[in-house]
Every structure is written in structure tokens, then in C-alpha cells.
Amino acid sequence: MQWDPLLTAALARELDGRLRGARVRSLLLDRGSRRLILFLRDCTLAAELASGEGWISLLPPWEPPPGAIACPYSVGSVRAPPDESILILGLGRGRRGRRPREIILELIGNRRNALVVEREGGTIRHLLVARRNAARPLTVGTAYRPPARRARAGADGRLGAGEWRELIPPPAGGPEARAAILRRIAWTSRMNVDALTGPGGLERWKKMIEPASWGGFLAGRAGARFPYPVALLPAGSVRAGAAGGTATVDRPTLLNAIRESRETEGTAAPVEVFALPPGLLAHAQQRLGRARRRVASLRRQARAAPDPARARQTGNLLLARLSGLPPRARQVTVDDFAGGRLTIDLDPGLTVAENAERFFREAARAERAQAALPGLIREAEDEAARWRRVTDRLRKGEIDPALAGVHSRQAAPGKDLREAGGGALPYRRFRSSGGLEIRVGRGARANDDLTFRHSRPGDIWMHVRQSPGAHVILRWQGEGRPPRRDLLEAAALAALHSGARHAGTAAVSWTRRKYVRKPRGSPPGRVATERTETVFVTPDPAILTRLAAPS
8 A cells, every 4th residue: 555645644534533532451562564553441442564465444443462562552643744754653651650652654665664652852762664774774772763854835835836837847747847846736646636737727726625625535546546635636536434436424534444455455454464363374374485586596596507318428428438538637639439529527626437427426416406407397386386375364364363373262172274274393392381383393403493484583582401302482472480380390291201201490591583593504492592591490290281282
């Protein structure tokens, strides 16, 4: 979805009327899939800011998942700076003396981002995408600086006929006039400029920026409609909710238009996308990209593979001309078996006979590759097709959130994304008393898979000290340490799935998963860690029944 200043301002006005005074429960920043979810008492605001998305939806109230950030505020206002594609939600009247904050949604091209900043001083507290650009750094703890503003006339809504004529060169409908409008006139973009060119452009501009005229429209032609607050083309724009033509509904809203545009594109309904666990769609997309890269790599290998017949013929030529060739030569030219001349590059560190043997080995490798590569390519193509189906089903909401492993106590046990697309999980799943998910590896190779493919950098990683055993991941994306009770329960599971299961007390090391690495050449399950801490627990088997059953 594309955004421009007018669309942003209209949505800010609509959301302000819907959300002003609403009580906020918590906030979720899912960096993997670039989503911000704001959990309010009476509704849920979802902003999906990944490339190719950009959707903002108002959904029914939803229970916050583990990892959501406590946010005890109420919404003071929703606004958009003049002539900017930036949405600002002011959070005020925080409990326990919390300082007022603002949620800033930057809806600018492929640089979409979400930030939580302190209203006084503008210090960034949370953000989706950190940027270390020298001109405009965006990192936690730094002062927020908005994008550079464009100085365009009419940002305050006032623009006279004389000024309009001075800013826009004749002819009014020509390409130069179109470019001038985009460069010099506030509230314009590629989405609305065609409606402003030609005679009467100023009058249409004034009507377009008047909030009283804003509603919910789908502009453009069928199959390529986009949501907009005004009807840009009377013959090709329909009110949100209309069956077709130019029919209208009695109470149109821009949020309805956004939802209809989304459905027209065949994208999952907002509630289904929101119901996916954080990072799930991003994980599926990563696996799809990995499978596609493997297909491309194998195809390149197939194209670049040497001809085994040519390599074997070269080896035979060297053996046939062995007595007449100089030893340790870098290159020789010989008569081939067809009467022509052939130049052969040799390894000067080998004898002529050893070079011939090298060509025979090359021919054997090429023959093995010729036999194996088609099957490997088919397997990789099947893997890519499977992950493409899973990704499409996730986007369309066709995979039940329970089957996708949603963070919920009612989630179906033993089901997850891998099972939805085929394949077994490398871990058993438990649920701590505080509701956090705990993943326990099923073996040495499964430990590596769990640690480096089924966890996030901020999760807590655990392993019993000086004893073989399972890697354990405590899912945690909050700031600081996880709750001690949850930490000790996960440590007890690590002890129960290790060689220290019968000990009276077990020492369990833990750290953030981002401080765990795999040394090159190390055996399965062997890792190196940094910044570890140790807790001591009793491996009591009763905890297996007290926690949620493994899944």
C-alpha cells in the first residue's frame, strides 16, 4: 500500500475520532515481520510496515501475546504533521508517573518505520528498524529527528490563484506542469497529481484538502484500486463498500477502504495476519528465499559443470602423447584424435601422468554431478514450492493460527509452521507458569537447529554446565531480564534433559541467544557463548506435569 500526506492526514483525523481517550494495554514491536501492534482495551491497532505491505488496520480487541511491552497509557490524540506521511499517536496520562510518549509511524516509501519516543526531549525508547545513518541516526537512546521536510507552498491550506499561476508553468496540463505541482504544491503526490492538472486545478486542490470532503474511496480502475480520502476520478472511483460503478454507502470510512483494497489484492484479512505469531511470516519468507537461492545455485552448478567426455578425452590424449611431452610444463599443445590441435593447461607441480589422472578425476566428478544435480534441483524446487505455498497460505489467512503455533494457551499442541508445511520440529514445547514459551532441543543436531533457526536474537538460551544435554530456549523479547520464576522453570527443564537430571542441584548457564555462536568445524551441539550467567536449580521431575504438556 502507498501513502502520501493527504491520505495520512485523513487517516489521522479518522483514528483521532475513534481512539482519543482509549486506554492502552500493551505494545508489540515484531521486528521480524515489521509489525507494530497496539493493544487497546476496546480494539487493536495493527500497522504492517514491511516492504510490499504498509497496511494499517483497526481490529477487534485481542489478548496481548508474551513479549508485548506494557504500555499503561491512554491515547491523547492522533495527528499528522502538515504535508508529511507521518502518523503520530500521543500517549498521555500514564500510570505510576510515566512520562508521556508518542508512537510515530513513518509511512515513507520503502523506509517505513515505527518508533516510541518520549514526548519531552524526543528520546527514542523502542523502534522497529534501527538506522545508523550519519545524517539521521535512529537508535534507542538517541534523540528522534524527523525526516527532512519539503518546503512546498500551501501546507497551511492557503494558496491564491496568482501564486498557483506563478508556481505552475503553462500549459496547465503538460508534463512540466505536472512535475511543478509535485515539486512545489503541498499535499500532492503521484496518487493525486493527475486530478490537479489542467484548468481548474486550484479549485480541485482546495476541495481535495478540505477535511469536510474526506471519506473512504477506492480510486483507480477495478483490479488496481487504492484507498484514498477523496474521489480523484468520478468515473473510476467508488465509495468503500460499493458493489461497483459509482454507487456509495451511507457511512463510508477510510479504514473500510483500506480493508477493501487489501482484499482486492488478495492479501490476508488483517485479523488473520495479526493472529500469526511474531516473526512467523518472516520465518516462512526466509525459508522461501533460502530455498530459491539453493535452486539458483544448483542450476549454476549444472550450467558450469565441465563436460566429462571432454575431460576424459584430454586425459587420454596426455597418456597417448606421454613420451613426447616436457615434464612440469604449464601448457602443452598436442594433436588430438581427430587430427586437429588442442592446447591443454597443466599443473606444473604434477607430472604429465599425474595431470592425466587429474583430468580423469574431473571427468568422474562431472559424471557424478550430471547424475545427481537433476535430482537435487527437483528436491530444491519442491522445497521452494512448499515454502511458497506456506507463505501464500499465511498471507491469505488459510493456515489456522493454532496450527501455526500462535502464542496462546489454547494453541493446538504439537503444531507449528513446519508441520503446516510438512516436517518435524527439532524441539519440544513447554509453557512456563508466566505463560512464556519454552523450547527444549531433541538432540545434538536438533540443538543446533533450535538455537540458530528456531529462536530470535533476544531469546534466552540455556544449557547445563559441564554436562551433555539439551539446548533450551526461553522465548523473551522484553527489556532486561525475564521474570525469575520463568527463568528458573526453563533452567529446571534444561537440567531434566541433561546428564545432571539425577543430581541434587544443577548449574545452568544462560545468556541472550545473540551471544551464542557456532565455532567453525565444531561437532553438532557444540557452541561458544559470551556474557553468560548461572542459576542453580533442582531437577524436579514434577515440573514436567506442572508446566504445560510438551508440544
